[in-house]
Amino acid sequence: MIEKKVIGAWTEELASKAPVPGGGGASALGGAMGAALGQMVANLTIGKKRYKDVEEEIQLRLSGLEKLQKEFLVLADKDAEVFAPLSKAYGLPADTREQKEEKERIMEERLLAASLVPLEVMEKAMEVLDILEYLAEKGSRMAISDVGVGVQFARAALTGAVMNVYINTKSMKNRERAEELNAKANGLIEAGTRQADEIYEKVQRGLVS
Amino acid sequence: MIEKKVIGAWTEELASKAPVPGGGGASALGGAMGAALGQMVANLTIGKKRYKDVEEEIQLRLSGLEKLQKEFLVLADKDAEVFAPLSKAYGLPADTREQKEEKERIMEERLLAASLVPLEVMEKAMEVLDILEYLAEKGSRMAISDVGVGVQFARAALTGAVMNVYINTKSMKNRERAEELNAKANGLIEAGTRQADEIYEKVQRGLVS
Numbered sequence: 170m171i172e173k174k175v176i177g178a179w180t181e182e183l184a185s186k187a188p189v190p191g192g193g194g195a196s197a198l199g200g201a202m203g204a205a206l207g208q209m210v211a212n213l214t215i216g217k218k219r220y221k222d223v224e225e226e227i228q229l230r231l232s233g234l235e236k237l238q239k240e241f242l243v244l245a246d247k248d249a250e251v252f253a254p255l256s257k258a259y260g261l262p263a264d265t266r267e268q269k270e271e272k273e274r275i276m277e278e279r280l281l282a283a284s285l286v287p288l289e290v291m292e293k294a295m296e297v298l299d300i301l302e303y304l305a306e307k308g309s310r311m312a313i314s315d316v317g318v319g320v321q322f323a324r325a326a327l328t329g330a331v332m333n334v335y336i337n338t339k340s341m342k343n344r345e346r347a348e349e350l351n352a353k354a355n356g357l358i359e360a361g362t363r364q365a366d367e368i369y370e371k372v373q374r375g376l377v378s
Numbered sequence: 379m380i381e382k383k384v385i386g387a388w389t390e391e392l393a394s395k396a397p398v399p400g401g402g403g404a405s406a407l408g409g410a411m412g413a414a415l416g417q418m419v420a421n422l423t424i425g426k427k428r429y430k431d432v433e434e435e436i437q438l439r440l441s442g443l444e445k446l447q448k449e450f451l452v453l454a455d456k457d458a459e460v461f462a463p464l465s466k467a468y469g470l471p472a473d474t475r476e477q478k479e480e481k482e483r484i485m486e487e488r489l490l491a492a493s494l495v496p497l498e499v500m501e502k503a504m505e506v507l508d509i510l511e512y513l514a515e516k517g518s519r520m521a522i523s524d525v526g527v528g529v530q531f532a533r534a535a536l537t538g539a540v541m542n543v544y545i546n547t548k549s550m551k552n553r554e555r556a557e558e559l560n561a562k563a564n565g566l567i568e569a570g571t572r573q574a575d576e577i578y579e580k581v582q583r584g585l586v587s
Binding site: 325 | 380381382383384385386388389390392393394395400401402404405407408410411413414415417418421422443444447451523524526527528530531533534537538541542544545548560578581582585586
C-alpha cells in the first residue's frame with residue numbers, strides 16, 4: 170500500500186526498473202497531492218470570520234477532497250495490481266489457434282482493466298479541479314497560492330494518467346473500444362487542461378498584481 | 379525530513395492547516411518524482427542491446443537524475459526551514475522607528491531566503507526537463523510513456539514553485555530586487571512550460587499514432 174510507504178523508499182522504487190510503481194502510480198499520487206493542497210486551503214478558510222458566509226459550502230468541498238485524496242491512494246495501489254496479470258498475459262503461449270484465441274481474449278480483458286484505472290484517476294482529477302476552481306474564488310486569500318499549486322498537481326495527474334490509457338489501448342485488438350476509450354481520455358485532457366490553466370492564470374494574476 | 383515520512387501521513391500533513399508542508403514542499407516532491415521517472419526510463423534502457431550505442435550517455439543522465447532527486451528532497455525540507463523564521467519576523471514589534479527599521483531589514487532578508495528556495499526548485503526542474511528531452515529521443519521505447527509522466531511532474535514542480543516566489547517577492551520593500559526575482563522566475567516558467575509541452579506532445583504523438 171502506497172499509503173504506508175516511506176517517501177524516500179517510494180521514490181527509489183519509482184526510479185528503479187521495476188515496472189511498478191511507474192507513471193500510473195505517480196499520477197495517482199499527484200492527484201492525492203492536488204486534493205491535499207485543496208484541503209489545506211479549505212482548512213485555512215474554515216473558522217475565519219471573513220469567510221463565515223461560505224463556511225458551509227467550503228466544508229462540503231473539504232469532505233469531497235478528503236474522500237478524493239483517499240481514493241487516489243487506492244487507485245495508486247490498483248494501478249500496480251492490474252499490471253501483474255497483464256504482464257503475465259503477454260507471456261501466455263500462442264502456438265495453437267485455441268491458445269492464440271484464448272491469449273487474445275485474456276489480453277483484451279486485462280488491457281481494458283489496465284486502461285480503466287488511469288481513466289478513473291483522470292475523472293477524479295477533474296473533480297479536484299472543480300473544487301479548486303471554487304476555492305480559488307471563495308477560499309482564503311492567504312492560501313491562494315496553494316490553490317495554484319494544487320491545480321498543477323491535479324493537471325499532472327490528468328496528463329500523466331492519460332499516458333497509461335494510450336499504452337493500453339494501443340495494444341487492444343478491439344479497435345472500436347480502443348478508440349472510444351481514447352476519445353473519452355482526450356475529451357478529459359482537453360477540458361481539464363483548459364480549466365486548470367484558467368484557474369492557474371487567475372491565481373497568478375492575483376499574486377503578481 | 380520528508381525522505382523519512384510515510385506517504386499517507388505526509389499527505390495528511392499537507393492537507394492540514396499547518397503552514398508546512400505546503401505548496402513549496404509539494405512542488406519540490408513533484409520535482410523528485412519527475413527525476414525518479416526519468417531514472418526509471420534510464421534504468422530500463424541501460425543493459426539493452428538495442429541501446430548499446432547510447433548507454434554511456436544514458437548512464438551520465440542517470441547519475442544527474444539521481445543527484446537531482448536527492449536535491450529536490452533536501453529542498454522540500456529547506457522550504458519548511460525558511461518558513462518559521464519568516465513567520466516569526468512578521469510578529470516582530472514595530473513601535474519605534476528603530477524597531478520598524480530592524481523589522482524591515484529582517485523581513486527583507488527572510489523574504490529573500492524564502493524566495494530563493496523555490497527558485498532553486500525551478501532551476502532544478504529545468505535540468506530534469508533537459509534530461510527528459512534527451513530520454514524522449516534516445517531512451518527505451520518501452521518506457522516512453524514514463525518520460526511523458528515525468529515531464530508533467532517536472533512541469534508541476536516549476537509552475538508550483540513559482541507561486542512561492544510570487545508570494546514572497548510581493549511583500550518585499552526592495553522592489554528592484556523583487557522585480558528581478560520575478561523576471562527570473564517568469565523566464566524559467568516561459569521556457570520551461572514550452573519545453574515541457576513540446577516533449578510531452580512528442581511523446582503523445584508516438585503513443586497514439
